[in-house]
Amino acid sequence: MPPTPDNDLQNAFSRERDLRNALTRERYPRSSKYDPAWIVDVPMGPHPLWCVESLMEVMTLEPGMRILDLGCGAAVSSIFLAREYGVEVWAADLWTDPTDNWERIRTWDVADRVHPIRAEARELPFARGFFDAVVSIGAYHYFGTEARYLAYLLEFLKPHGSVGFVTTALNHDPGATLPPYLAKRWTPDFFTWQSPKWWRNHWQRTELVDIDTADMVPGGWDDWLQWLRACEIVDRGYAPDADMLEADQGELLGLVRMLAHRR
Numbered sequence: 359m360p361p362t363p364d365n366d367l368q369n370a371f372s373r374e375r376d377l378r379n380a381l382t383r384e385r386y387p388r389s390s391k392y393d394p395a396w397i398v399d400v401p402m403g404p405h406p407l408w409c410v411e412s413l414m415e416v417m418t419l420e421p422g423m424r425i426l427d428l429g430c431g432a433a434v435s436s437i438f439l440a441r442e443y444g445v446e447v448w449a450a451d452l453w454t455d456p457t458d459n460w461e462r463i464r465t466w467d468v469a470d471r472v473h474p475i476r477a478e479a480r481e482l483p484f485a486r487g488f489f490d491a492v493v494s495i496g497a498y499h500y501f502g503t504e505a506r507y508l509a510y511l512l513e514f515l516k517p518h519g520s521v522g523f524v525t526t527a528l529n530h531d532p533g534a535t536l537p538p539y540l541a542k543r544w545t546p547d548f549f550t551w552q553s554p555k556w557w558r559n560h561w562q563r564t565e566l567v568d569i570d571t572a573d574m575v576p577g578g579w580d581d582w583l584q585w586l587r588a589c590e591i592v593d594r595g596y597a598p599d600a601d602m603l604e605a606d607q608g609e610l611l612g613l614v615r616m617l618a619h620r621r
């Protein structure tokens with residue numbers, strides 16, 4: 359049957375309803391206030407707002423603090439941080455055009471508090487000691503596994519400033535034999551998916567920070583899968599990732615959450 363305007367409208371309504379149902383979680387009340395269509399518009403990693411809210415379960419930001427949102431992608435998390443926690447955010451990313459982010463920032467009326475910038479995490483264009491905290495969502499593993507990186511990043515924090523991130527992870531070392539659903543996806547990007555134990559050791563041995571949290575986000579596997587299913591409602595091409603998570607059943611895959619303070 360050819361589509362009619364009525365059918366199109368009905369489909370759009372039911373997609374919006376499905377999206378809202380899929381992306382409303384009691385555990386993340388602040389995220390639930392945001393238009394799901396806006397959140398899935400430019401998906402990159404796991405749900406950026408759920409990740410921020412799960413990080414804020416262990417991290418405290420005070421209004422007016424200067425925050426570096428490192429690897430902010432489409433700056434969805436940066437806008438959310440400014441609006442929900444009253445902080446001033448430098449939205450830094452390598453691949454996303456800061457002009458696109460500026461458009462989004464202006465639309466949300468936070469142009470006075472969110473500053474988009476193209477930045478390579480290993481060559482940050484900021485003054486030493488400038489930030490109260492670094493937040494990184496779905497991105498830290500791209501640069502942070504290098505042994506010297508934390509020491510470099512801490513230079514941009516005030517004394518006792520904090521670094522917190524949530525990103526894709528394995529909850530333990532799978533050893534030499536990967537399960538088939540992971541083996542078939544095992545490209546270099548995946549090599550940086552590490553466990554909380556790995557990250558704790560990676561940071562602790564620097565003797566530069568006190569670690570407050572090194573765990574897997576409770577329910578993180580489920581959050582991630584639910585997010586990918588929601589992205590599928592609007593055909594964002596995440597079916598292979600969703601299949602991988604389905605096959606895993608939370609055995610290995612999830613989201614790591616790290617928080618530490620500079621000594």
Ligand SMILES: C[S@@+](CC[C@H](N)C(=O)[O-])C[C@H]1O[C@@H](n2cnc3c(N)ncnc32)[C@H](O)[C@@H]1O
Pocket residue numbers: 401402403404405406428429430431432433434435450451452453454477478479480494495496497500501
């Ligand atoms: C999976 S996306 C997550 C984006 C966003 N934080 C989110 O949650 O939607 C990873 C982001 O890390 C950024 N990234 C990767 N390597 C980077 C680097 N060396 N310096 C700065 N950003 C980097 C990419 O530009 C990309 O936007």
